Amino acid sequence: MxxxxxxxxxxxxxxxxxxxxxxxxxxxxxxxxxxxxxxxxxxxxxxxxxxxxxxxxxxxxxxxxxxxxxxxxxxxxxxxxxxxxxxxxxxxxxxxxxxxxxxxxxxxxxxxxxxxxxxxxxxxxxxxxxxxxxxxxxxxxxxxxxxxxxxxxxxxxxxxxxxxxxxxxxxxxxxxxxxxxxxxxxxxxxxxxxxxxxxxxxxxxxxxxxxxxxxxxxxxxxxxxxxxxxxxxxxxxxxxxxxxxxxxxxxxxxxxxxxxxxxTEAAETETTVAGLRDRLWTGLAGGIDGLVINGPPLASAERLSGNLNCMLPAIEGEAWMAACPDVAFSSGSACSSVDALPSHVLTGLGRSESEARRSVRFGIGKFNSQAEIDQAIEQLVRGYAKLSP
Ligand SMILES: Cc1ncc(COP(=O)(O)O)c(C=O)c1O
The missing domain is CATH 3.40.640.10 (Type I PLP-dependent aspartate aminotransferase-like (Major domain))
Structure with a gap:
């Protein structure tokens, strides 16, 4: 996993x-x-x-x-x-x-x-x-x-x-x-x-x-x-x-x-996770046409460096997750994903319910490696291709 x-x-x-x-x-x-x-x-x-x-x-x-x-x-x-x-x-x-x-x-x-x-x-x-x-x-x-x-x-x-x-x-x-x-x-x-x-x-x-x-x-x-x-x-x-x-x-x-x-390790962790998060984004955006970022630009100082939230052009986040069982990511906040409502954060940003349902969240952490990110990209792009019309 x-x-x-x-x-x-x-x-x-x-x-x-x-x-x-x-x-x-x-x-x-x-x-x-x-x-x-x-x-x-x-x-x-x-x-x-x-x-x-x-x-x-x-x-x-x-x-x-x-x-x-x-x-x-x-x-x-x-x-x-x-x-x-x-x-x-x-x-x-x-x-x-x-x-x-x-x-x-x-x-x-x-x-x-x-x-x-x-x-x-x-x-x-x-x-x-x-x-x-x-x-x-x-x-x-x-x-x-x-x-x-x-x-x-x-x-x-x-x-x-x-x-x-x-x-x-x-x-x-x-x-x-x-x-x-x-x-x-x-x-x-x-x-x-x-x-x-x-x-x-x-x-x-x-x-x-x-x-x-x-x-x-x-x-x-x-x-x-x-x-x-x-x-x-x-x-x-x-x-x-x-x-x-x-x-x-x-x-x-x-x-x-x-x-x-x-x-103590904040600066080092920040550089690592920002690099991995950017690598994940570049890989996904390269393999999936029309992927859109939710929230501030990735390079913004006003965004946590390990965070990537993006919206698919077609296909709901839940379906994408089911197609990629070996990657743990989330289709909304884990704390609220017990209910099936679209994320109130994304609708609060002005996204429609359908856009919110097509969105997913990745959170990169200090124990993730470059090899894992590359494997995840491969599985996520393959999973998406299987589902897309
Ligand atoms: C912003 C925020 N507040 C509160 C909580 C709840 O934290 P806890 O799991 O410690 O109750 C979470 C958990 O995801 C969170 O992300």
Missing amino acids: IYLDNHATTPCDRRVVDQMLPWMTEFFGNPHSTSHECGRRAAAAIETALAVIAQSIGVPADSVLITSGATESNNLAIDGVFRHPRQKRRHLITTAIEHPSVLDVASRLEKDGFRVTRLAVHPAGHAQAGQVDLDAFAAAVDDDTALVSVHWANNEIGVIQPMPQIAAIAHSCGALLHSDATQAVGRIDVNLGQVDVDLLSASAHKFYGPKGVGMLTVAGGTTRRRVRIKPLIVGGGQQRNLRSGTMAPANVVGCAAALQVAT
């Missing part, structure tokens, strides 16, 4: 697994049972790991909450802000192309009487295709806006949002800013010492760490604005009463180790 679906998940780096293992076997203590050495050792490992995570994204260590992943982080950030008993403002601004773990929370808030604005993004063909329309955003934000939630980078078309400008507009009316940075952290520079984001979500399995662990930074932006959130999960009062439940030392250690490796 040639795995080209690294936006859905990435394989756990061996070096990360090696660092995790002792915390499941030898050092199995409960980090919250600090009356004995077993627990204290686990607690110390978590503290060290939190410091590494915090340093990698430029926030104070006490602003990092560990969660089960970005879905939980997004839920906690958005629901948490609006459902806090002292929250007076009732307006949420987000975009039409967020991950469902943001959009579904927004819809539920709307049903409960909160006001939600879903900003459009610049359409296909525009120089900033996929980026938030900043004029429309500036017109939408008001004194009732409690929170703006805009993802840092998109999981389908790889577009990177202009976060510093978004932060300035959000804060101009006293709103807080949350960013779902799940596709950005570990891939591009995400440093809250430089960009004023009040809440930030990420997930370790997107940067070669384990599944089932993520983070939410709270009040980590440059201004360290006061952020009040109501917890989703209550119980033992762990993590400052904001996220109860026993923390998993192996997962937290793995998350930190993966982030450290990803940050």
